[in-house]
Amino acid sequence: MTTDSDTPWLTDQEQRAWRTHLDVSRLLMHQLERDLQPFGLTNNDYEILVNLSEAEDHRLRMSDLATSTLQSKSRLSHQITRMENAGLVRRESCESDRRGLYAVLTEEGWDTMRRVAPHHVASVRKHFIDLFPAEDLQAFRASLTPVAEHLRKERGGL
Amino acid sequence: MTTDSDTPWLTDQEQRAWRTHLDVSRLLMHQLERDLQPFGLTNNDYEILVNLSEAEDHRLRMSDLATSTLQSKSRLSHQITRMENAGLVRRESCESDRRGLYAVLTEEGWDTMRRVAPHHVASVRKHFIDLFPAEDLQAFRASLTPVAEHLRKERGGL
DNA sequence: CCCATTTAATTCAGTATTCAACATTTACGG
DNA sequence: CCGTAAATGTTGAATACTGAATTAAATGGG
Numbered sequence: 001m002t003t004d005s006d007t008p009w010l011t012d013q014e015q016r017a018w019r020t021h022l023d024v025s026r027l028l029m030h031q032l033e034r035d036l037q038p039f040g041l042t043n044n045d046y047e048i049l050v051n052l053s054e055a056e057d058h059r060l061r062m063s064d065l066a067t068s069t070l071q072s073k074s075r076l077s078h079q080i081t082r083m084e085n086a087g088l089v090r091r092e093s094c095e096s097d098r099r100g101l102y103a104v105l106t107e108e109g110w111d112t113m114r115r116v117a118p119h120h121v122a123s124v125r126k127h128f129i130d131l132f133p134a135e136d137l138q139a140f141r142a143s144l145t146p147v148a149e150h151l152r153k154e155r156g157g158l
Numbered sequence: 159m160t161t162d163s164d165t166p167w168l169t170d171q172e173q174r175a176w177r178t179h180l181d182v183s184r185l186l187m188h189q190l191e192r193d194l195q196p197f198g199l200t201n202n203d204y205e206i207l208v209n210l211s212e213a214e215d216h217r218l219r220m221s222d223l224a225t226s227t228l229q230s231k232s233r234l235s236h237q238i239t240r241m242e243n244a245g246l247v248r249r250e251s252c253e254s255d256r257r258g259l260y261a262v263l264t265e266e267g268w269d270t271m272r273r274v275a276p277h278h279v280a281s282v283r284k285h286f287i288d289l290f291p292a293e294d295l296q297a298f299r300a301s302l303t304p305v306a307e308h309l310r311k312e313r314g315g316l
Numbered sequence: 317c318c319c320a321t322t323t324a325a326t327t328c329a330g331t332a333t334t335c336a337a338c339a340t341t342t343a344c345g346g
Numbered sequence: 347c348c349g350t351a352a353a354t355g356t357t358g359a360a361t362a363c364t365g366a367a368t369t370a371a372a373t374g375g376g
Contacts, residue, residue, distance in 0.1 A: 007276040014287050017299035021286075024302050025183035026228050027309035044362095062325060070184050075363060077326055082362090099324040099371045118165040128179075129172050131308055136301045141175040143294045144182050150289055151185035202332095220355065233333060235356055240332085257341045257354040 028127060035123040039116045044069075044079055045088070046120060049105070049113045052089065058105035061094065065103055088112060186285060193281040197274045198244075202227075202237055204278060207246065207263070207271045216263035219252065223261055246270060 010018060033043050041049075047069055052058050060068075066076040080103050083089045088109035094100035105113070132140060168176060191201050199207075205227050210216050218226075224234040238261050241247040246267035252258035263271070290298060 004272070004276065007279060008283065009279055010282070010287065013296060013299070017290075017295050017302075018282060018287060020299050020302045020306050021183075023228070023306050024309065025179075025187075027306065027313060029183075030228075031309055031312055063323085066325095070181065070188075072364070073325060074327085074365075078362070081326095094324095097324080097372075099369095101325070114162070118162065121165060121167055124168070124176060125166065127309060127312065128305060129168065129176060131305045132175075132301055136297070137175050138171060139294070139297060140301050141171070141178050143290055143298050144175075144178045147286060147289045148178050148181045148185065151182065151189055151285060154189055154285065155185060200332095221353085224355095230334075231355065232335075232357085236332075239356095252354095255342075255354080259355070 031127050032120070032123055035127075036116070036120065039112070039119070040086075041112070041116060044071075045083060045086075046116070048079065048083060048103070049088065049109060049116075052103060052105040053110065053113050058110065059092070059102040062101050062103060083109075189285050190278070190281055193285075194274070194278065197270075197277070199270070199274060202229075203241060203244075203246070204274070206237065206241060206261070207267060207274075210247065210261060210263040211268065211271050216268065217250070217260040220259050220261060241267075 029043060036043065036046055048065065051065060051068055052060060062073065062076060062080070065080075066073050069076065071079070080089060080091065084091065087106060089103050090106055092102045092104050094102055129137065187201060194201065194204055206223065209223060209226055210218060220231065220234060220238070223238075224231050227234065229237070238247060238249065242249065245264060248262050248264055250260045250262050252260055287295065
């Protein structure tokens with residue numbers, strides 16, 4: 001059993017680190033969302049556009065897109081429907097596996113991506129990257145990488 | 159104007175740091191949510207409980223609670239309604255300012271908090287804190303603190 | 317070759333979040 | 347004081363997210 005006095009409560013240092021991380025992730029997402037708003041995109045929209053832009057032929061299977069954006073299939077399906085209605089992507093059926101579908105960037109989606117990306121990068125710099133002293137960023141990533149690996153193993157489905 | 163070649167794209171190092179941060183924050187929230195599920199709480203529920211537990215008299219003004227949990231007033235209002243229905247919290251009117259309301263922890267809310275907290279702390283340790291070499295955690299927090307400060311200044315409303 | 321499993325993706329119902337509109341009370345400038 | 351502006355919270359409708367159930371197609375053991 002777990003009694004109260006057994007519990008390895010967080011030290012002050014740990015508590016501060018943890019809460020700072022929480023605050024930064026939430027505030028940062030809000031800020032990036034706000035910076036994307038003038039372009040009519042959400043963070044989720046943008047991330048889909050990035051993934052498709054970087055993909056072979058500007059297309060990815062729904063499954064792969066769900067995996068790489070860390071979303072459930074259900075959520076991705078809704079998300080793509082919305083983006084399809086907005087004209088940014090389209091669905092195309094897959095020859096080799098008739099269950100499958102590709103999400104494909106449209107011309108308009110690609111144009112949007114190229115137009116918005118510089119502003120988004122500026123936003124990421126302004127509110128995150130450029131606030132680290134050059135050395136620290138490397139250390140920051142090094143610290144976080146094992147955490148990311150651990151979490152990826154831990155999770156079953158989303 | 160902003161042309162493509164003007165844009166200070168992220169370097170490889172920067173890109174990796176940024177994406178790792180993104181992945182960790184999302185995966186971590188999912189994992190914590192999953193670990194709370196057996197207790198019938200969401201991350202949001204838990205955070206409200208923490209804030210009220212630490213507050214004078216186990217009560218906070220709706221506004222203050224919204225500010226410290228970084229949520230909009232509307233969202234908090236709905237959230238508290240749900241928690242009220244679940245018996246964790248109740249609303250009490252405020253003497254000194256008749257517009258105002260307190261959110262107050264109920265007995266059941268306080269019991270729940272004490273029962274769940276050890277498990278939640280264990281979860282935070284397992285998936286985050288304990289994955290940092292002792293020295294690194296301090297450096298991690300130090301790097302993130304200016305980011306948090308910047309973001310707090312930047313944001314107007316939520 | 318067939319049936320049982322697994323995989324791909326969507327749908328539906330329930331829940332949560334956002335955004336704007338609203339009611340009420342307080343603050344403040346003249 | 348008065349009247350306008352600002353602050354506190356809630357509400358409702360529209361939108362988004364979740365998790366389970368569903369459809370359809372591929373896989374694989376006997």
